Amino acid sequence: MTAARPPSVPPPPNYVTSAKIVIAGGFGVGKTTLVGSISEITPLTTEALMTAASIGVDDAEAVPDKTTTTVAMDFGRITLDRSLILYLFGTPGQARFWFMWDEVCRGAIGAVVLVDTRRLADCFSALDYFEERRMPYLIAVNHFPSATEYPEQEVRQALAVGDTVPIMGCDARNRASTQQVLITLVEYVLSLRRGGGR
Ligand SMILES: Nc1nc2c(ncn2[C@@H]2O[C@H](COP(=O)(O)OP(=O)(O)OP(=O)(O)O)[C@@H](O)[C@H]2O)c(=O)[nH]1
Numbered sequence: 001m002t003a004a005r006p007p008s009v010p011p012p013p014n015y016v017t018s019a020k021i022v023i024a025g026g027f028g029v030g031k032t033t034l035v036g037s038i039s040e041i042t043p044l045t046t047e048a049l050m051t052a053a054s055i056g057v058d059d060a061e062a063v064p065d066k067t068t069t070t071v072a073m074d075f076g077r078i079t080l081d082r083s084l085i086l087y088l089f090g091t092p093g094q095a096r097f098w099f100m101w102d103e104v105c106r107g108a109i110g111a112v113v114l115v116d117t118r119r120l121a122d123c124f125s126a127l128d129y130f131e132e133r134r135m136p137y138l139i140a141v142n143h144f145p146s147a148t149e150y151p152e153q154e155v156r157q158a159l160a161v162g163d164t165v166p167i168m169g170c171d172a173r174n175r176a177s178t179q180q181v182l183i184t185l186v187e188y189v190l191s192l193r194r195g196g197g198r
């Protein structure tokens with residue numbers, strides 16, 4: 001993000017700020033879908049076909065239509081308003097690509113942790129990663145048709161995240177829904193910075 005300006009100094013005309021956001025979460029939770037639903041440029045993806053070799057390694061039971069998986073990262077861009085451009089970096093979902101995470105997350109202002117309520121535990125390592133680095137994150141519950149919807153408080157308890165961490169539902173395939181998630185994250189990061197949080 002561009003260096004903060006003292007509040008008394010108005011931004012110059014055409015002042016544009018950019019920020020990096022990470023889209024994280026477990027395997028097959030919809031990270032690539034989310035980046036693709038909102039990006040105004042053709043997203044850069046690094047999808048590889050899932051072959052028979054992934055049987056028993058990648059649990060695709062909850063997402064039977066899934067044929068590819070991210071092996072490095074996703075990249076997209078969205079202009080939220082005329083003065084704020086977000087660069088979206090999606091992480092690979094599988095544990096064997098952990099070595100990519102530091103590169104993908106470096107310099108990000110915050111993260112969206114996508115979760116599927118059928119496989120909540122899959123996001124624990126992402127939560128640990130952001131907690132350890134004190135990087136602000138929110139929880140976006142990606143609603144899959146066969147997944148049970150739980151009240152926010154139950155999701156909060158199951159994930160053991162703090163009371164201030166935003167939790168919201170979303171549909172990663174839907175642009176408006178994805179946009180709302182990103183706006184909520186940016187507002188949360190700004191509120192933490194104003195309040196001297198993380
Ligand atoms: N019903 C429903 N299906 C979704 C949604 N988001 C993604 N999918 C489907 O779920 C599957 C997984 O989506 P991806 O976007 O590849 O998931 P990912 O998190 O990037 O996966 P990895 O990179 O392999 O970890 C795909 O078949 C999507 O079409 C959603 O909001 N609702």
Ligand SMILES: [Mg+2]
Binds near residue numbers: 032
């Ligand atoms: Mg992916």
